[in-house]
Amino acid sequence: MSNDIRIKKGLDIKLKGEAEKTIENAVVSNAYSIRPEDFHGVIPKLITKEGTKVKAGEPVFYNKDMEDMKFVSPVSGEVVEVERGARRRIMAIKIQADKTQESVDHGTFDLATADAEKLKAHLLASGCWPFIKQRPYDVIAKPSGTPKGIFISGYASAPLAADLDFTLTGKEAELQAAVTALGKLTDGQVHVSVGKNTTSPLAGLSGVTVHHVSGPHPSGNVGTLINKVDPVNKGEVVWTVNAQDLVIIGELLLTGKFNPERVVALVGSSVEKPRYFKTKIASEVATLIYDKGISKEVHVRVISGNVLTGKEVKPDGFLGYYNNVISVIPEGDDYEFFGWNKPVFDKISKTRALTFSWLMPNKKYDLDTNTNGEHRAFVTTGNYEEVFPFDIFPMQILKACMYQDLDEMEALGMYEVAPEDFALTEFVCISKQPHQKIIREGLDLMLKEIG
Numbered sequence: 173m174s175n176d177i178r179i180k181k182g183l184d185i186k187l188k189g190e191a192e193k194t195i196e197n198a199v200v201s202n203a204y205s206i207r208p209e210d211f212h213g214v215i216p217k218l219i220t221k222e223g224t225k226v227k228a229g230e231p232v233f234y235n236k237d238m239e240d241m242k243f244v245s246p247v248s249g250e251v252v253e254v255e256r257g258a259r260r261r262i263m264a265i266k267i268q269a270d271k272t273q274e275s276v277d278h279g280t281f282d283l284a285t286a287d288a289e290k291l292k293a294h295l296l297a298s299g300c301w302p303f304i305k306q307r308p309y310d311v312i313a314k315p316s317g318t319p320k321g322i323f324i325s326g327y328a329s330a331p332l333a334a335d336l337d338f339t340l341t342g343k344e345a346e347l348q349a350a351v352t353a354l355g356k357l358t359d360g361q362v363h364v365s366v367g368k369n370t371t372s373p374l375a376g377l378s379g380v381t382v383h384h385v386s387g388p389h390p391s392g393n394v395g396t397l398i399n400k401v402d403p404v405n406k407g408e409v410v411w412t413v414n415a416q417d418l419v420i421i422g423e424l425l426l427t428g429k430f431n432p433e434r435v436v437a438l439v440g441s442s443v444e445k446p447r448y449f450k451t452k453i454a455s456e457v458a459t460l461i462y463d464k465g466i467s468k469e470v471h472v473r474v475i476s477g478n479v480l481t482g483k484e485v486k487p488d489g490f491l492g493y494y495n496n497v498i499s500v501i502p503e504g505d506d507y508e509f510f511g512w513n514k515p516v517f518d519k520i521s522k523t524r525a526l527t528f529s530w531l532m533p534n535k536k537y538d539l540d541t542n543t544n545g546e547h548r549a550f551v552t553t554g555n556y557e558e559v560f561p562f563d564i565f566p567m568q569i570l571k572a573c574m575y576q577d578l579d580e581m582e583a584l585g586m587y588e589v590a591p592e593d594f595a596l597t598e599f600v601c602i603s604k605q606p607h608q609k610i611i612r613e614g615l616d617l618m619l620k621e622i623g
Contacts, residue, residue, distance in 0.1 A: 176368070177400050179387030181561040183596055185331040185520055186536045187479070189501075191437040191446040193338050198436070200269075201455035204246050206232060207264045210493040211243070211302055212612075213311045213619065216262045224251045229276035229299060229430030232265050241312070244299030246432040246453045248274040264490075281425040283349065288318075288356050295353075300424050302493075303417035304354075307395075307404050309619045310590035319411040321360035321402050324351075326374040326415045327367045327385055329392030330478040330595075332446075334437035334496045336415050337372045339448065344373045346422030353425055354413065355379045365397045374415065390561065395593040399562045404588035416496050436460065436491065440479075440500035441538040442472040457489045460498050473541050475499040480595035481608065504542025519544070547604045559596040564589065566597050570607060573614030578621060581614055590615075 208216040215236035220226060226249065231242040245267055253266040278298045281291070292315045295301045306313035313319070326336050340347065355362050361381045366372040368386040375382055383401065385391045394412045404410055413421075416434060423431050432453035438460055439446045449460055457474060466472065475482040476492040479499050483492060491498065520537055556566040564585040572580040591608035598607035 175381070175383045175401075177365070177383050177385045177391075177397070179385065179391035179396060179400075179561050181557070181559060182329075182388030182390055183559045183600065184329070184388045185480075185539075185599070186534070187331050187441065187501075188536045188538045189440040189443055189446050189499075190332055191334065191439050191448055193335065193448070195435060195448045195450060198449040198451040198455070199459040201451065201459045203252070203266055203268055203456055204249075204452065204454040205264045205266045205490040206243060206245070206454050206493070207490070208233070208243075208262055211235075211312060213309075213616075214241075214243075216243070218254065218262065218265075220251045220265070222251055222254055225249070226251060226267065227274045227276045228432075229278065231299065232267075233262070235312075238315075240293070240296045240315070241301055242297060242299050243302060244276075244430055246430075246455075248272075275429045275431075277428045278424065278430070279428045281353075281428075283352050283356075283425065286356070291353055291356055294425075295421070298424055299430055300421045303413055303421060305412045307398065307410050307412065307590065308587040309615050311619070313409075313411045317409050319358045319360070319409045322354050322358050322362045322411045322413065323394050323398050323401070324362070324364045324374070324380075324413050324415055324418065325392055325394040325397055326372050327365050327370070327392040329389040330480055331389070332437070332439040332497065332499055333392070333478055334435070334448070336374075337367065337370060339435040339437075339496070340373050340415060340419070342373075343419045343422075344376070346419045346426065347373055348377050348422070349425045350413075350418040350422035351377050351380050353421065354411075358411070360402075363397060363401055365392070365394075387561075390593065390596060393592060395588070395590055396561055398588060399564075403563075403585070406582060406587060408587070414494060414496075417494070434491075434496055436495075437497045438500070439497060440472075442466060442500040442502055451491065453491065453493055455491050457485050457491060457498060458487055460491075461500060462487070466500055471503045471505065472500050473503045475501070479539075480599060481592045502538070502540040504540035506542070543604050545602065545604050550603050550605060553602060555600045555602070556597040559600055560594075562589070562593065566594065569614075570594070570597075570605070570610050573610050573617075576614075576617055578618060581618060586614060586618060 216233040217236045226245045235241040247269040249267045249269040252268045255264040257263045304313045364380045365383045366375045368384045476485045477495045560566045569584040591612045594607040
């Protein structure tokens with residue numbers, strides 16, 4: 173079954189530095205770091221300690237609120253550091269990789285005879301459950317529940333996003349195993365979105381409902397797919413999985429091995445030759461960037477993720493657990509004298525005041541991180557609604573989050589949104605408000621008060 177979804181509201185941000193469709197093996201990382209902050213809302217309880225030897229796929233910590241939910245090492249090696257912050261909060265578990273890798277054998281899984289409970293137990297024990305998230309609240313899914321549907325976006329529309337049609341090629345068997353398994357976990361359907369004119373291996377899978385999407389960003393966001401297909405109301409739950417994470421789940425089911433290999437796009441105008449690399453989850457960022465045409469002396473910002481929703485990482489930082497893009501763009505620390513009072517041809521704006529990007533719709537830009545303004549009160553311009561394709565009032569829901577009105581947040585549709593859905597409204601916001609942070613805090617409040 174296939175459906176077409178056409179998105180009209182949105183904004184394509186065309187940037188220089190798109191990855192060339194070639195894949196190379198990244199320099200093998202000496203160390204890997206699992207950061208609990210990547211798993212929002214999880215309170216980690218250590219299973220290992222400094223000096224412990226672990227295999228790839230062996231648990232290093234579990235969720236305090238659900239002991240069955242394990243988080244595993246991406247490689248075999250030694251736990252060399254447990255980084256702690258305020259109140260001894262665990263910030264990261266650093267693992268020094270062995271030269272010869274060993275993996276825990278979780279055993280192959282018979283999908284034909286297994287029921288949902290056995291499948292959940294297998295995914296929880298093997299460390300694959302954290303790849304399954306839920307809405308509402310955009311957190312790791314509760315295995316005790318049953319979603320009304322599962323949603324997977326196989327179309328990436330964000331600026332300089334990795335081309336999923338390219339990165340998933342040749343992984344049909346793993347993808348089919350994963351979606352077959354996911355189909356056993358829901359009473360509804362497994363929904364998959366792909367590009368309108370696609371060659372995606374996701375489009376040929378059985379047991380899924382395929383949606384061909386087109387239009388500007390955020391047409392590729394899973395939240396947009398949910399809103400257009402089956403919005404989340406109070407008391408309902410849907411689950412989401414990233415397309416590349418399906419490969420890890422599928423390989424685990426077929427081989428019994430947790431293989432955290434990921435194809436990562438190194439992109440951005442500050443990269444001499446943007447392209448794709450094979451690496452592993454939580455690997456060192458330095459293995460991807462500094463021998464690839466980026467000088468350590470050049471003042472750039474390295475982002476794990478895309479430029480709209482990713483997090484800044486330091487040169488000695490690590491790839492985010494869910495990320496398949498490393499973006500490198502100039503640091504915006506220079507300021508133009510009276511820059512607000514003269515015509516601008518080299519920046520993107522949704523408004524037409526002194527900015528002429530609307531005259532050059534196909535131009536690619538070399539943008540930096542400068543916000544071109546400072547934080548101030550909300551100004552009603554209508555810009556948010558122009559780039560926000562949901563049937564939701566974006567400014568009103570943002571304000572409801574800020575003054576913490578739970579009833580109004582519910583009424584306005586807070587159950588179906590996630591911070592990434594407000595990345596574009598944040599980009600076009602002339603008030604420079606941190607929309608994604610506001611939504612995240614609102615979701616956390618609802619989770620705490622309503623659950």
